[in-house]
Amino acid sequence: xxxxxxxxxxxxxxxxxxxxxxxxxxxxxxxxxxxxxxxxxxxxxxxxxxxxxxxxxxxxxxxxxxxxxxxxxxxxxxxxxxxxxxxxxxxxxxxxxxxxxxxxxxxxxxx
Amino acid sequence: xxxxxxxxxxxxxxxxxxxxxxxxxxxxxxxxxxxxxxxxxxxxxxxxxxxxxxxxxxxxxxxxxxxxxxxxxxxxxxxxxxxxxxxxxxxxxxxxxxxxxxxxxxxxxxxxxxxxxxxx
Numbered sequence: 001x002x003x004x005x006x007x008x009x010x011x012x013x014x015x016x017x018x019x020x021x022x023x024x025x026x027x028x029x030x031x032x033x034x035x036x037x038x039x040x041x042x043x044x045x046x047x048x049x050x051x052x053x054x055x056x057x058x059x060x061x062x063x064x065x066x067x068x069x070x071x072x073x074x075x076x077x078x079x080x081x082x083x084x085x086x087x088x089x090x091x092x093x094x095x096x097x098x099x100x101x102x103x104x105x106x107x108x109x110x111x
Numbered sequence: 112x113x114x115x116x117x118x119x120x121x122x123x124x125x126x127x128x129x130x131x132x133x134x135x136x137x138x139x140x141x142x143x144x145x146x147x148x149x150x151x152x153x154x155x156x157x158x159x160x161x162x163x164x165x166x167x168x169x170x171x172x173x174x175x176x177x178x179x180x181x182x183x184x185x186x187x188x189x190x191x192x193x194x195x196x197x198x199x200x201x202x203x204x205x206x207x208x209x210x211x212x213x214x215x216x217x218x219x220x221x222x223x224x225x226x227x228x229x230x231x
Contacts (some may be wrong), residue, residue, distance in 0.1 A: 044206075087154070094208075
């Protein structure tokens with residue numbers, strides 16, 4: 001499975017846009033890119049998934065360049081409740097494949 | 112959306128006893144479920160893949176005789192920590208994909224809320 005690299009931590013103020021970039025240089029053709037959010041003592045929560053270009057949903061946007069060797073999760077106007085660990089995962093979208101978690105990015109949002 | 116439920120959410124047991132954790136897919140059938148373990152301040156680590164009707168597949172370094180996995184139905188997988196010791200204290204999380212979503216190429220892993228195991 002493709003290995004991912006993310007910043008260990010990021011800080012932001014409320015109301016700002018936060019962009020977290022993930023590197024996945026050895027991504028395979030059939031791999032998707034998925035981002036999860038995890039609060040302490042809770043299971044990871046799905047945020048967004050994409051294969052190429054741009055994907056947007058009600059909580060975030062995901063930007064994927066043409067070479068797919070990296071991706072950027074964009075959180076618009078973060079609030080204190082967005083303080084969490086964010087994981088970028090890369091792997092096939094198939095029932096038989098688990099996803100291996102990297103270290104994730106610990107985002108701290110302050111007033 | 113697809114929901115994965117775990118029970119119990121937290122359990123405390125004495126060293127040497129066994130603990131069973133249940134993972135249920137509430138609105139979809141999962142032929143495969145995944146069990147993860149997370150120690151404090153660390154990331155999730157895949158322990159094993161649970162397959163309905165067949166033996167589980169364990170990751171390297173995970174003792175299959177200590178972490179018994181049973182996937183007897185398409186909506187239930189159980190993880191039993193046998194003869195638990197304090198070093199088994201951790202946060203255990205299960206996950207699964209909705210096969211209906213897979214067909215539409217939108218098949219994220221759905222995670223349960225985890226089980227906090229404390230062995231005293």
